Amino acid sequence: MAGFAAFRLLWAGQALALVGREMTWFALTLFAYQKTGLATTLSLLGFFHFLPLILLSPLAGALVDRYPRKWAMLASDLAGGVATGALLLLALLGRLEVWHLYLASAFTGALSSLHWPALSAALSALLDKKDYARASGMMSLAESLAGVGAPVLAAALLKPLGLQGIFALDLLGTATAVATLLLVPIPNPKPQAQEKTSLLGEALFGFRFILQRPPLLGLQLMFFGVNFLTTLAATVMPAMVLAKTGLSESALALVRSASGLGGVAGGLFLSLWGGPKRRVHGVFLGMAFSSLALALMGAVEGPWAWAALAFLEAFFIPLLNGSNQAIWQAKVPLEVQGKVFAARRMIAWLAxxxxxxxxxxxxxxxxxxxxxxxxxxxxxLLLFGGLGVFWGLSGYLFRAVREAETLLPDAKAD
Structure with a gap:
C-alpha cells in the first residue's frame, strides 16, 4: 500500500481519533465552566495545552527528522490515550478536579508537538506534489467532521454515560488511530550528507532556514498576528454562548457543530477544487473572511445566528491552512521538513x-x-475579529509575502 491509498487509511484512523478527542474536549469545557463559572478557566485549559506544545516544537522537529516519523506519531497518539485513561480513572473514583485537566492538557500538548511535524513531513514523502493541497483539505475535513459530530454526540451522551463514557469512547478512537498507523508504511527520506550536529543545533536549524527566506518568515508573521487576534476572541466564545443561554449544553453544541459543519464544507470544497493557483490568495482572503465571520458573531444574538456565522468562520479555515501548507510543502526540502515545520509552527502558534x-x-x-x-x-469578538480582517488583507501590501511562490524555488519537481 502506498501513495493516496495509504493516505486514505491513515486519514480514516486519525479522523476517528479526532472525534474522540473533540468529544472529550467538549465535555471538559462544560465540566470546567460549570465548576467555576469563569472564562479564565477555559482560557487556562487551552493555555496549558498549547504552551508546552509550542515550546517543544523545535526539539520535536529535530527528533522527527532524526528518527522514523511513524514512531513520533505513535508516541503522540499513545500519549493522548494515557492522559484520557488517567482522567477516566479519576472520574471513576469521583476525584476529578479542574487542576487535573490542566495537567492532562500540558502532558498531551507536550507529546502533540511531535505529531504535526511528523504527519506533515510524512505526507510530503508519501504523496505526489499535485496531491498536497487535496490531502491538506482532507485533513481539515477530518478535523471538521469531528467538529460536527463530536459536540452533538457528547451533548447527547453526557447524561446517560457521564464523563466516564466520553473518556472511554475517546480511548476507542485512539486505539483505532494507532492500529491504522501501524498498517501504513511511512517513508523516511535519506538524511542529508553533512556533519553531525547536536539535537539543539538541529532544533535551531528550522529557524535559520526560515530567517534566510524572508517570504516564508513573512507568511508566518502573518499567521502570528491573525492567530493572536482571533484567539483572543475565539477562546472565550463558548463562555459567551453559555452566559447568554443559561449554561445551555444544546446551544453550545449547536454552535460547535455548525463550526464543524462549516469546516467540513470548506474541506470538501478545497479537496475537490485543489485551491487557487496562487496560494497566497487563499491565505490572505481566508484570514480576512474567517475573521469577519468571527467579528459578526459579536454583533448578533441567538444560537442560530451564532451557528450560521460559526459555519462561515470555519468554512474559510481549510482554504487558509491548506493554501499555506501547500506553499511550505512545495518550497521546503523533504529531508528537513520536520525541523522547518516545527519552527514554522512555533513562530505562528506562539501567539x-x-x-x-x-x-x-x-x-x-x-x-x-x-x-x-x-x-x-x-x-x-467584534473588536478582535475586526482587527483580524485588516491584518489578513495587509498581506497584499508586502511584496516578499505577496509573491512568496515566485520568489522561492520549488524543492520537489512536478
Missing amino acids: TPLAMLLSGPLADRVFGPRWGQGEGIALM
Missing part, C-alpha cells in the same frame, strides 16, 4: 498561548464587569 492567557482575564476583569459577561465577550 496562541499568549492570547489564551490574556483572553480569560480580559473577559472576567475588563469587558465583563463593564458590559456584563455575555455582552462583554461579544464586544471582544
Whole structure:
C-alpha cells in the first residue's frame, strides 16, 4: 500500500481519533465552566495545552527528522490515550478536579508537538506534489467532521454515560488511530550528507532556514498576528454562548457543530477544487473572511445566528491552512521538513498561548464587569475579529509575502 491509498487509511484512523478527542474536549469545557463559572478557566485549559506544545516544537522537529516519523506519531497518539485513561480513572473514583485537566492538557500538548511535524513531513514523502493541497483539505475535513459530530454526540451522551463514557469512547478512537498507523508504511527520506550536529543545533536549524527566506518568515508573521487576534476572541466564545443561554449544553453544541459543519464544507470544497493557483490568495482572503465571520458573531444574538456565522468562520479555515501548507510543502526540502515545520509552527502558534492567557482575564476583569459577561465577550469578538480582517488583507501590501511562490524555488519537481 502506498501513495493516496495509504493516505486514505491513515486519514480514516486519525479522523476517528479526532472525534474522540473533540468529544472529550467538549465535555471538559462544560465540566470546567460549570465548576467555576469563569472564562479564565477555559482560557487556562487551552493555555496549558498549547504552551508546552509550542515550546517543544523545535526539539520535536529535530527528533522527527532524526528518527522514523511513524514512531513520533505513535508516541503522540499513545500519549493522548494515557492522559484520557488517567482522567477516566479519576472520574471513576469521583476525584476529578479542574487542576487535573490542566495537567492532562500540558502532558498531551507536550507529546502533540511531535505529531504535526511528523504527519506533515510524512505526507510530503508519501504523496505526489499535485496531491498536497487535496490531502491538506482532507485533513481539515477530518478535523471538521469531528467538529460536527463530536459536540452533538457528547451533548447527547453526557447524561446517560457521564464523563466516564466520553473518556472511554475517546480511548476507542485512539486505539483505532494507532492500529491504522501501524498498517501504513511511512517513508523516511535519506538524511542529508553533512556533519553531525547536536539535537539543539538541529532544533535551531528550522529557524535559520526560515530567517534566510524572508517570504516564508513573512507568511508566518502573518499567521502570528491573525492567530493572536482571533484567539483572543475565539477562546472565550463558548463562555459567551453559555452566559447568554443559561449554561445551555444544546446551544453550545449547536454552535460547535455548525463550526464543524462549516469546516467540513470548506474541506470538501478545497479537496475537490485543489485551491487557487496562487496560494497566497487563499491565505490572505481566508484570514480576512474567517475573521469577519468571527467579528459578526459579536454583533448578533441567538444560537442560530451564532451557528450560521460559526459555519462561515470555519468554512474559510481549510482554504487558509491548506493554501499555506501547500506553499511550505512545495518550497521546503523533504529531508528537513520536520525541523522547518516545527519552527514554522512555533513562530505562528506562539501567539496562541499568549492570547489564551490574556483572553480569560480580559473577559472576567475588563469587558465583563463593564458590559456584563455575555455582552462583554461579544464586544471582544467584534473588536478582535475586526482587527483580524485588516491584518489578513495587509498581506497584499508586502511584496516578499505577496509573491512568496515566485520568489522561492520549488524543492520537489512536478
